[in-house]
Amino acid sequence: MDLSLERLEQRIARQANQPRALRFARRHPLLVLGLVLLAIVVFLAIFAPWLCANDPTEMNVIARLKPSSAEHVFGTDAMGRDIFSRTLHGARVSLLVGFCVALLSAAVGIVVGTVAGFSRWIDAIVMRFMDGMMAIPGILLAVALMTLTQASVQTVIIAIALPEIPRVVRLVRALVLTIREQPYIQAAHACGTRLPRILARHVVPNLLTPLIVQASFICASAMIFEAYLSFLGAGTPPEVPSWGNIMADGRSVVQLAFGVILYPGLFLGLTVLAVNLIGDGLRDLLDPRIAKKL
């Protein structure tokens, strides 16, 4: 009777016969886009020394603030350094910071959150402390930490991870409190299973899914944060070619050579976008209930 309806049914049937990978890409196009983008950036970062003709730290007084050319694809900065090379090498630092912050805050968060979820009196103390930490805007906490320590990539990672921890702890604790009441946990208790084993076998695996999603968002925001800190002068030491530092260097010459800020900025934006898309995509993939909403 309804021709368009039958055509639609046929199309759906055809799609069901497509290879799985294609079907997956069709259903989660943004996740796949994010993964591809991130893969490209990671590839460029790993093979940066072989992909760049110029040394990222080599200065050249004659070739200062040059626009794009065959030799310097993205031009040069105020000290004649090749921006293309610096940008690719900067990817290494930024990716490192992003992943380490995500890993560190997730690791600390999972331990503290699980303990808080299982022990009432530790919970009371820890959560008050976390409330206090959340009341300090993250960037200021990080700035304060950085002024008190010798700048290095490690301290930047810690300074960025610290303000993220309370959010992870809250998430983990909320999840643990729900999981704890599940019948299978009580069954395990009843069978005499010891707490560490319950945690390892039943609790932590259930935490991982939401935690991975959260960690990918933390990773994205950490890369932006690193750039902000460097930009404010409280980031990685100036000699490290992180994206933030390259752009901070470009601040004084932005009117003359916009490329110094534009190219690393775009790379940063693209990488953060990729990780955000992955985070969104994973959340939709892992939690179909929310998938319709965000």
Next chain:
Amino acid sequence: MYFLIKRIAAVIPVLAVVAVIVFLLLRLSPGDPAVIIAGDSASAQDIEAIRRSLGLDQPLLGQFFEWIWQLLHGDFGVSIFTGMPVLKLIMQRVEPTLWLAALTMAFAIVFALPMGIWAAWKADTWVDRLVTALSVIAFSLPVFLIGYALVYGFSTRLGWLPVQGFKSLADGALPFIRHLILPVVSGGLIYTALLARMTRATMLDVLGEDYIRTARAKGILLPRLLLRHALKNAAVPIVTTIGLGIAMLLGGVMVTESVFAIPGIGRLTVDSILRRDYPVIQGIVLVTSLAYVAINLVIDLLYGLFDPRIRY
């Protein structure tokens, strides 16, 4: 009234913990903070002087209570670099930052709410996809890239707006606004993106509720349906996001001030970082945290306006 007192009382422990954290930051940081603050070229006397001015030579507990006592009397310490009281330094810089933050927030709300509402109403259409795509992209771009791109376009190329600086409202409304347009837009985009996403998600939830179906079955016109029936139900989570997002907004504002050379708190922070003027940074942390907690307390108290089920 009882609720009011209870809510305000609940804020006190939070502030106390903030004070403890800020205090511990200085005491527990690895290495000798006095040495780091003094810098590489400092002499032994300089370091000793800094140590004494920070109270690092005093016993921990006594120092803490003395510090709290001073804080309660409005004494936030003295700048190492300028020798001026920290609170006075901050107050001098408050005006541009307050304007910038308030206008950025207004900008974000004005754009994000309609975008999020419209996207939710048009869910799964190109309008929705466009809004979602724009907000993911805006959420991923660093504030200063947007800032410099806007300066490059509107100031350097077109010459329509000033490149940087700040004019007080006392100098006339037009220069004030002309100087703030670009900072507000560049600092506000990321916050707009956050709010738009949140508004869309919450509205999408609400629009799926039975009472929206009822309202549609009553023939309620679209504007009233979206604003009175749906938005009022979505208000609590949206307003919460507006409040919590202020932490992110502040980060944006600090960077924006740096991009546009606006003499506000962000600028003071950058200067203090350069000078390793820790007491000033500590003061900024305390004052902004206090403001952040206060704003969120006010928002908490506003919930009752939107949801009659929340009783005081």
Next chain:
Amino acid sequence: MSTPLLEVTDLHLAFASREGVTRALEGVSWQLNAGEMLGIVGESGCGKSVTAMAVLRLLPAPPTTHISGAIRFRGENLLQASEARLQEIRGNEISMIFQDPMTSVNPVLTIGEQIAEVLMLHQKLARRAAWARAVELLDLVNIPDPQRRVHEYPHQFSGGMRQRAMIAIALACKPDVLIADEPTTALDVTIQAQIMELLDRLRRETGTAIVLITHDLGVVAESCDRVVVMYAGAKVEEAATNELFARPSHPYTRGLLDAMPRLDTPLTEPRGRLPEIPGMVPSLRGAAVGCRFAPRCALAIDRCRSEVPPFAPIDGANPTHRAACWRTVCEAIAE
């Protein structure tokens, strides 16, 4: 016979999703006459609520929804009406009440506002007049102390009172048709009876015709003039209420009636389990081949599985009692 007030003709409805096309309605037709109460009965998922939503055009827009056929209200085809015209009709000429009074009223608006807004919208009443009328309407649906209650929020109302308030909203503009979608399902049994009594009284007082959608045959028996039985997106039987209960013809209708607990069985008789209809409502993917009920039907013959039965009178004596079943048709011929 004059033209019916509301006439649904050969309504087809399909929802498309990534997983496939669901044919929710396949050629449903019925009429509602002025002042009448029509029952639409069936298991959950048979398409009763979707029919109601289709009448007011409250379903998602194409391309997710495909709709064809005709829905005529006073001769006007609602499927071709503009959105503006539909908004005039909704809540004014045709209104609707829903299953769950807990979730169907807006929690953040006062009951009074939710009544008054329809009056201000459709009847162009001023605010003050609309609120005064809202108080009257609450009184009409037996809510005590309406002067005070009108300013209260839904969470201050009990479930039964909320459903009364819903009815007050729906009847505010004196509609010609009220579609009541499972109005009593979510309520306690005693409250159910009160709500049905209220609907019946209001129908008699205002002359509003009612489409009562329910899975509860007991409710239908008490109050409806005619009944339409639906199964898997199609009408399987239609008759006057007394006739249907006296001579259920479609095996599905019989199954539904057998599954009802009976109070007239003497207590001395052994009480077994209530008979149930085996199996589940079938998936509505793909076009129908044969009778949709055949897989669950004890009486099914080969023809049932290969040919869709026509909807026809079960015997010559009563042309208004019709069913869609090969067996009843055969029986009728055999007689």
